[in-house]
Amino acid sequence: MAHALRLPNFVMARPLRREEEYNRRQWSEVRGLQTPAWLKEVYDRISALAELEENWDSHGGLPVAAGAILTTRVLLSNLDVEDLPRPHVAPIPDGGIGLHWRVVERDLEIEVEADGAIHYLKTHVGGDSTDGDVRSLKDAQDTLDWVLGR
Amino acid sequence: MIACESDPSELVEMAERTLPDYDNPPAQETWMAFAFVPLKWSIPHFGAFWSEVRADYPKFQVHPPIGEFNLEFNAMGPEAIVNLPVRCWFINDESNRLIQIQSNLFFHNWRRPNPDAPYLHYGELKPVFEKEWTRFCDFAGRHELGVPNVLSCEVSYVNHLDRGVGWENFSDLSIVFPSVGSFQGKDFLGKPETIIINGSYVMPSNEGRLRVQVQPAIRQSDGKEIIQLTITGSCRPGSSDASELMRCLDSCREWVVRGFDDLTSQEMHKIWRKK
Numbered sequence: 001m002a003h004a005l006r007l008p009n010f011v012m013a014r015p016l017r018r019e020e021e022y023n024r025r026q027w028s029e030v031r032g033l034q035t036p037a038w039l040k041e042v043y044d045r046i047s048a049l050a051e052l053e054e055n056w057d058s059h060g061g062l063p064v065a066a067g068a069i070l071t072t073r074v075l076l077s078n079l080d081v082e083d084l085p086r087p088h089v090a091p092i093p094d095g096g097i098g099l100h101w102r103v104v105e106r107d108l109e110i111e112v113e114a115d116g117a118i119h120y121l122k123t124h125v126g127g128d129s130t131d132g133d134v135r136s137l138k139d140a141q142d143t144l145d146w147v148l149g150r
Numbered sequence: 151m152i153a154c155e156s157d158p159s160e161l162v163e164m165a166e167r168t169l170p171d172y173d174n175p176p177a178q179e180t181w182m183a184f185a186f187v188p189l190k191w192s193i194p195h196f197g198a199f200w201s202e203v204r205a206d207y208p209k210f211q212v213h214p215p216i217g218e219f220n221l222e223f224n225a226m227g228p229e230a231i232v233n234l235p236v237r238c239w240f241i242n243d244e245s246n247r248l249i250q251i252q253s254n255l256f257f258h259n260w261r262r263p264n265p266d267a268p269y270l271h272y273g274e275l276k277p278v279f280e281k282e283w284t285r286f287c288d289f290a291g292r293h294e295l296g297v298p299n300v301l302s303c304e305v306s307y308v309n310h311l312d313r314g315v316g317w318e319n320f321s322d323l324s325i326v327f328p329s330v331g332s333f334q335g336k337d338f339l340g341k342p343e344t345i346i347i348n349g350s351y352v353m354p355s356n357e358g359r360l361r362v363q364v365q366p367a368i369r370q371s372d373g374k375e376i377i378q379l380t381i382t383g384s385c386r387p388g389s390s391d392a393s394e395l396m397r398c399l400d401s402c403r404e405w406v407v408r409g410f411d412d413l414t415s416q417e418m419h420k421i422w423r424k425k
Contacts, residue, residue, distance in 0.1 A: 024216055026308050027248055027259045028179045030378055033320070033344055033366040040320070040343055043368070043375060073373025 031077045038086035039076070045089045046072055052091055062095035065114035072097045072112045079141050083148055101147050108147040110134070122146055169404060170411035173423035176379075177269055179261040179308040182279045182399055183250075186298035186390075189290060191253040196238045199251065199289050203282075207240035207249060215252045249282055256298070258282055264371070265310065272305075272403050280396060300390045305402035306382035307410065313375040316421045320344045320366045326377065327364070328415045353405050356398060358385030360405045362413065379414075381406045 095114035383402030
């Protein structure tokens with residue numbers, strides 16, 4: 001019996017995003033700024049953090065380091081964050097950036113240090129916590145997937 | 151429009167002299183491509199072709215094809231046949247040139263290895279494309295796949311306009327594109343957060359179209375916010391003769407360059423150091 005299947009239904013783990021479909025001919029890698037809806041807002045927030053001056057918290061907090069800005073931007077532009085809610089983005093006194101997501105009973109904090117090193121803290125609300133380092137984009141993606149329970 | 155009676159090489163040189171040119175254009179990537187009637191191209195052909203180009207393109211990647219394809223198979227017969235449509239990338243050592251092949255498409259992409267690397271002009275890239283296309287056609291002939299019957303030629307430039315270099319807000323596109331309005335609401339809506347533009351223009355010969363896309367984006371290599379301006383010229387060649395195909399590429403490229411110059415502001419031209 002001969003079968004004809006449309007390829008996208010056969011092999012795609014998820015449908016292509018519109019910009020992905022458009023960009024498939026091109027090689028240089030970009031991510032559209034319109035999905036997820038919060039991405040532009042979060043990028044603006046990160047840009048605003050770059051303007052903070054020393055002692056921004058009245059407790060001697062350091063300005064947010066360029067390395068932390070760069071790493072956070074690269075992280076968000078390379079990961080699949082489509083299904084995540086908007087993260088809370090905040091400066092950290094040592095010159096880093098903190099990202100915080102809460103999805104149902106899972107809490108995820110990611111800290112990007114001034115030198116670009118990344119750490120995570122996973123917490124089941126009202127339960128156990130685990131922490132560790134993020135050493136690659138795959139580590140980062142696995143960590144984000146955890147908060148969605150996948 | 152280019153007259154067919156004239157010597158194409160002279161016309162290309164004439165066009166080169168009159169086309170707008172920039173010392174520091176924002177082009178990040180260029181591709182040239184031909185679409186053709188599907189060849190009876192199958193999985194082993196990718197490997198056989200790679201063995202011929204591997205010295206120049208030692209790396210490969212396998213991607214889904216461009217366009218819609220049907221996956222056909224006979225699952226019941228004892229000699230079950232599967233025709234799996236894929237697109238293969240063959241990448242050079244420096245990771246700045248790429249050949250993309252699928253059963254009905256041939257692409258050659260060039261990209262800047264980093265945003266500060268020098269720009270490679272069309273005059274340097276076209277001979278490379280021509281050489282690789284000839285190599286592909288030779289391969290197809292020797293493997294009894296026939297001569298590709300080319301349906302369309304395409305030249306595209308992907309430009310990255312970095313935020314902070316001439317523009318600041320995605321809602322103020324008119325700084326870069328003077329003919330674009332604000333798209334601000336009359337009363338209720340403020341300025342838009344972002345704007346995407348898709349436009350097409352008729353090229354008067356060979357059923358040609360110039361397609362323009364303006365897209366707010368993030369460059370993944372450095373996380374920078376950019377406006378990605380992609381301008382693609384495509385047209386249908388009169389035949390699959392090499393000279394006609396190259397003439398069509400030149401025509402598409404001329405439209406891309408003139409279109410880019412026509413759509414963008416003089417302030418940005420100064421930044422890109424228009425000659």
